[in-house]
Amino acid sequence: MHELALMAELRHLAEEAASREGASRIHRLQLRIGSLSGVDADALRSAFAVVMADREPGDGSGSIDTQGSTLELEVVRTVCFCADCQQEFAPSDVIHACPRCGALSTQVLRGRELELVALEVS
Known part of the structure; x- marks a missing residue:
């Protein structure tokens, strides 16, 4: 499940951003994922629950509290x-x-x- 590694990296990026802002808690991450990104939304949600669970300052995992984040x-x-007829379309098959x-x-x-769109910290 590469979603676990992706979420761990996103958590790391979010913690770095929170630290730069002088924040100690991450409340919310907002992500945009494309249907062709190779990322499974349900697996990413599960990975989020694992990666962000019980992350409190002083637990040895860092100084940013992620407990209860969404x-x-x-x-x-x-x-x-x-390119031939200048038409935009939503493909209905693997072959576009x-x-x-x-x-x-x-x-x-x-x-x-695969974008981190917004981050809510305090």
């Missing part, structure tokens, strides 16, 4: 662009053929995201 996920649907002209010369515009 995770908000926005899943971004895949959107492609056809344009539904208008059938061309395979398409570019993925959205759907590969």
Whole structure:
């Protein structure tokens, strides 16, 4: 489950950001994940529960309290662009053929995201 490693790294980034702001607690992480990112939203939620559980200052894991923090996920649907007919479309198959002209010369515009969008700390 690579989601566990991803969440551990996101926690580390969030803790660094909280420290830079002089905060001692992480309340909320907001992530945007694309449908083509290779990240499973349910597995990421499970990893969040494991990684953020019982992280209090003084427990040997760092100075940022993550206990009780929440995770908000926005899943971004895949959107492609056809270079031949200039059509944007949401692909319905693994092969991203344009539904208008059938061309395979398409570019993925959205759907590969894995972004930490917002972080609420105090």
